[in-house]
Amino acid sequence: MTLTGEERGGAGRDGPLWWWERPREAALDVGLGVVSAAECGYEGIAFARDTGTPPVLGVLLGVLVGGALVARRRWPVAVVVLAIAITPAAMGFLLGVVGLYTLAASEAPRRVTVVLASMSLAGTFVVTYVRTRGDVEGEGFLVVVLSVFMAVALTVPPVLFGLYLGARRRLMESLQERADSLERELSLLADRAEERAEWARTEERTRIAREMHDVVAHRVSLMVVHAAALEAVAVKDPAKAVRNAALVGDMGRQALTELREMLGVLRASSTAPAPARAVVATAGTAEDGPSLGELEALVGQSRAAGMVVAFEVHGEPAGAVAGYAAEVEQTAYRVVQEALTNCHKHAPGARVVVRLAHRAGEVAMQVENGPCDGEAAEPGLPSGGNGLVGMRERVLALGGVFVSGPLDGGGFRVSAVLPGGSGGTATGAGAGTGAAR
Incomplete structure (x- = not known):
């Protein structure tokens, strides 16, 4: 019979003898077996005398029967069943009591326990x-009462006590399983x-890396272009050199202003509660960022940096009063900004066309540059090689479409279409910006 917990012992182990989980269980069962064997051996003397058999056989039978208590688990x-079988020999009281308790506490079917307990009682x-x-003599009623008392005393208490301990053990095992399951769930939730x-x-x-690039790359690129022009005209045209120097200073101040604004947003997000940090940072950069205007x-x-740029606007924005969502306007601005930065880096002297189109429920932008002027020298600006990837990620994050590639006649084109959304309402996750092409 398979048991569980303390009463089960090592029933799941292989082998005919070693069914205990802990040494103290083995010590307890062996001790009970020794006491039961001694009791049955002593009672076997009377049994041998009543049956006319040699006392040695009675003692040997009693020791064997009583020692069976070792296997109770x-x-x-x-x-x-063995205890019930030797009941007529008036031996094995400890065997019967402990055996009934063990049976009631085990996971044996309850009908089996009831049938065997009833047989033991009878x-x-x-x-x-x-x-x-x-x-x-002459006290039949007293004999019946005494017999009922002895039968109930030797049968009912061990059965009830075994049922109680078995139910308690199963409850504790169920609670332990629930605790283990809850611990596993908590661990899984913590991992997630x-x-x-x-x-x-x-x-x-x-996102921070992309925002930093947006703030720095375009401004610094223009500053480098103006610095090169300043160097070229410093001697020939001092007035133009002064204007270029002023432009460089203005762009540097603008870059510093944007950097301060971004650092302020980052400080605010770092001091906010953990769940709100990303929201604060994203909201700040979206609401405070540039717009289509x-x-x-x-x-x-x-x-002003010397690039020939045409700017075309087609259509009117839907819901002109509300405008587009802040994330949409910022992304559109950053795409055009990054595309112009790439033109400064890789297409010096080329003619550039910037197109902005307002359509039903969306806004499209396109930056196209023609072939490079062979006489214009590249400014030697560094390139990270991730500009197009960054622009694509920013556009796709808002559910838009991004296409870029070279033109057949020379030059390059960057196109993006963004869902318009509604003013002040985010249409997607906060998007990043591109790095240099």
Whole structure:
């Protein structure tokens, strides 16, 4: 019979003898077996005398029967059946009591426990009645009462106690399983939370890197172009050199202003509660970032640096009062800004066309440069090689479409289409910006 917990012992182990989980269980069962064997051996002397057999055989039988209590955890049903079988010999009281307790506490079917307990009760009653009837003459009622008392006392308490301990053990095992399951779930939730936190940190680092590039790359590129022009005309045209120097100073101040604004947002996000940091940082850069209304000034800066740039606007924005979502306007601005920066780096002297088109529910932008002027020298600006990738990621993050590639007649084109959204409402996750092409 298979048991569980303390009463089960090592029933799941292989081998005919070693069914205990802990040494103290083995010591307890062996001790009970020794006491039971001594009791049955002593009672076997009387049994041998009543049956006319040699006392040695009675003692040997009693020792063998009583020693079976050692196997109570492994075979509780067999121990109880053996106790019931030797009830007529008036031996094995400890064997019967402990065997019934073990059977009731085990996971044996309850009907088996009830049947064997009833048989033990009936057997004890009959044996007690037969043995005491001759000793108490004329007191039949007293004999019955005494027999019932002995049968109940030797059967009901161990069964009830075993049922109680078995139910308690199963309850504790169930609670332990629930606790283990809850611990596993909590561990899984903690792992997932850590994964989400790591993902959020990675996204935040990527976003910060892109924002820093947006702020620095375009301004610094124009500053380098103006510095080169300043160097070229410093001697020949001092007035133009002064204007170029002023432009360099203005762009440097603008770059510093944008950097201060971004650092302020980052400080605010670092002091905010952990769940709100990404929201604060994203919201700050989206609401405080550039808009479509600043594209004219952006194009003007490139013109001031000597680039031939045409700016075309087609259509009217849907819901002109509300405008587009802040993320949409910022992304559109950054795409044009990065494309112009690439033109300064890789297409010096080329004619550039910037187109902005307002359509139903979306806004499209296109920056196209023609073939490079062979006489113009490249400014030697460094390139990270990730500009197009960054622009694509920014556009796709808002559910837009991004296309770029060389033109057949020479030159390069960058196109993007963004869903318009509604004013002040985000249409997607906070997007990053591109690095140099």
